[in-house]
Amino acid sequence: MKVLVIGAGPAGLVFASQLKQARPQWAIDIVEKSDGQDVLGWGVVLPGRPGQHPANPLSYLDAPEKLNPQFLEDFKLVHHNEPSLMSTGVLLCGVERRGLVHALRDKCRSQGISIRFESPLLEHGELPLADYDLVVLANGVNHKTSHFTEALAPQVDYGRNKYIWYGTSQLFDQMNLVFRTHGKDIFIAHAYKYSDTMSTFVVECSEETYVRARLGEMSDEASAEFVAKVFQAELGGHGLVNQPGLGWRNFMTLSHDRCHDGKLVLLGDALQSGHFSIGHGTTMAVVVAQLLVKALCTEADVPAALRSFEERALPLVQLFRGHADNSRVWFETVDERMHLSSAEFVQSFDARRKSLPPMPEALAQNLRYALQR
Numbered sequence: 001m002k003v004l005v006i007g008a009g010p011a012g013l014v015f016a017s018q019l020k021q022a023r024p025q026w027a028i029d030i031v032e033k034s035d036g037q038d039v040l041g042w043g044v045v046l047p048g049r050p051g052q053h054p055a056n057p058l059s060y061l062d063a064p065e066k067l068n069p070q071f072l073e074d075f076k077l078v079h080h081n082e083p084s085l086m087s088t089g090v091l092l093c094g095v096e097r098r099g100l101v102h103a104l105r106d107k108c109r110s111q112g113i114s115i116r117f118e119s120p121l122l123e124h125g126e127l128p129l130a131d132y133d134l135v136v137l138a139n140g141v142n143h144k145t146s147h148f149t150e151a152l153a154p155q156v157d158y159g160r161n162k163y164i165w166y167g168t169s170q171l172f173d174q175m176n177l178v179f180r181t182h183g184k185d186i187f188i189a190h191a192y193k194y195s196d197t198m199s200t201f202v203v204e205c206s207e208e209t210y211v212r213a214r215l216g217e218m219s220d221e222a223s224a225e226f227v228a229k230v231f232q233a234e235l236g237g238h239g240l241v242n243q244p245g246l247g248w249r250n251f252m253t254l255s256h257d258r259c260h261d262g263k264l265v266l267l268g269d270a271l272q273s274g275h276f277s278i279g280h281g282t283t284m285a286v287v288v289a290q291l292l293v294k295a296l297c298t299e300a301d302v303p304a305a306l307r308s309f310e311e312r313a314l315p316l317v318q319l320f321r322g323h324a325d326n327s328r329v330w331f332e333t334v335d336e337r338m339h340l341s342s343a344e345f346v347q348s349f350d351a352r353r354k355s356l357p358p359m360p361e362a363l364a365q366n367l368r369y370a371l372q373r
Ligand SMILES: Cc1cc2nc3c(=O)[nH]c(=O)nc-3n(C[C@H](O)[C@H](O)[C@H](O)COP(=O)(O)OP(=O)(O)OC[C@H]3O[C@@H](n4cnc5c(N)ncnc54)[C@H](O)[C@@H]3O)c2cc1C
Pocket: 006, 007, 008, 009, 010, 011, 012, 031, 032, 033, 034, 041, 043, 044, 045, 046, 119, 120, 121, 122, 138, 139, 140, 141, 142, 143, 146, 165, 202, 267, 268, 269, 270, 276, 279, 280, 281, 282, 283, 284, 285
C-alpha cells in the first residue's frame, strides 16, 4: 500500500505517524508547500495532559515536555472591566504551534516517512495518482485554492469580524477573554500562555470598528501598538508581536458534505475548519486522522475504508461546525449584549453552544472507537 499525504501540518503528520505505527510495511510520503522552517501562528490550546489524552497530539511524541507545555484550568472573562473567574471545566494544554509541528515532523521522519518541502501540489494534473493507492488532502484552509477535484471543492464562508493573531511576552496564567469598549468600539482579546515565556493574543473586532480605527491603513507595527494601547491594562507594558503572513483577516470556514472522491480523502482544516473561539481545530484534526487510520486498518480495501470513514467523520465534523458557527456568531453580535450585567453576560456566553450535543463526549466516543484497532 502506498499513501501520499499533501500538507505537513498536525492533521497530515498525526495521520501519517499513526498509520505507519499501525502498518509499518506501508510506504507513506508527505509533500509540504513551505520550506520546513516557517509555521504560521503562535500557541494553541489542546485537551488534557500529554500521554493521558489521545486527542492531544503531544500524546504521540516521545518527549512532549521538551515543548514546555503550559497547563490551564482557570478561565477569566473581563466585561465592563470586571473580571469573572471560572473553571475551564477541563484541563487545557497550551503549546507553541511551531514547536508542535516540528516535533511531529521529526517523529514522522524517525519512523521512515519521507517529507518533501517546497513541493506544493495544487492541481489535479499534478497529483501522481498512478503511483499511490491513497492521496490524503491535509493542506489546511489552503485547500480553498486547490483544484484537485470538483467533488471535493469546499463551501467557503467568511466571518463578519476582523481578527489578528499576535504573540506577547506577557504571561496569561488563565484562559483570558477580554471585552473592551473603546469609544464607540468593542475589541475582544483571547489570550493564554503557551510556553513559560510567551502567550497567544488573538484580537477581534467588527468590520465597522476596523474601518473606523483605520487599522487597514496602518503599518503592522502601528496596528500592534494601537491594539496594545486598547489592552494596556492586560498587557502591563508588554508589546504585541506580529508574525509576517498573519495580518488582519476574516475567519474562513471551509466545509464539505463529503469526505472522499476516488482515491482522494480530506483531513483536518481542509475537510472542516472552525472558528478559533472554540479552540478545537487541532483536536479535531487528530480525532479525524485517527478515524481514517482505523478505517484503513479494519476495512477490506481503500473504497470500503473511505466509505466507513465518511460515515463516522461527517457527523462529527458537522457537529464541530455547528459549535464553531454558534460561537463565531455570538462574538460577531456581541454589541447587542454589552449592556448586560457581568453575570448575565457570562450566562449568555456559556449558553452560546448549549443547544448542541457537547463536543467532548462526541470526541471521546469517536476516539474510543478509532483506537480499537
Ligand atoms: C487564530 C487561530 C487560533 C487557533 N487556536 C487554536 C487552538 O487554540 N486550539 C486548536 O486546537 N486549534 C486552534 N486553531 C486551529 C488550528 O490551527 C487548525 O485547526 C490546525 O492547524 C489544522 O491542522 P491542519 O493540519 O489541518 O492544517 P494546517 O495546520 O494549516 O497545515 C496544513 C499544511 O499544509 C501545507 N500546504 C498547504 N497547501 C499545500 C499544498 N498545495 N501542497 C502541499 N502542502 C500544502 C501548509 O503549508 C501546512 O503546513 C486556531 C486557528 C486560528 C486561525
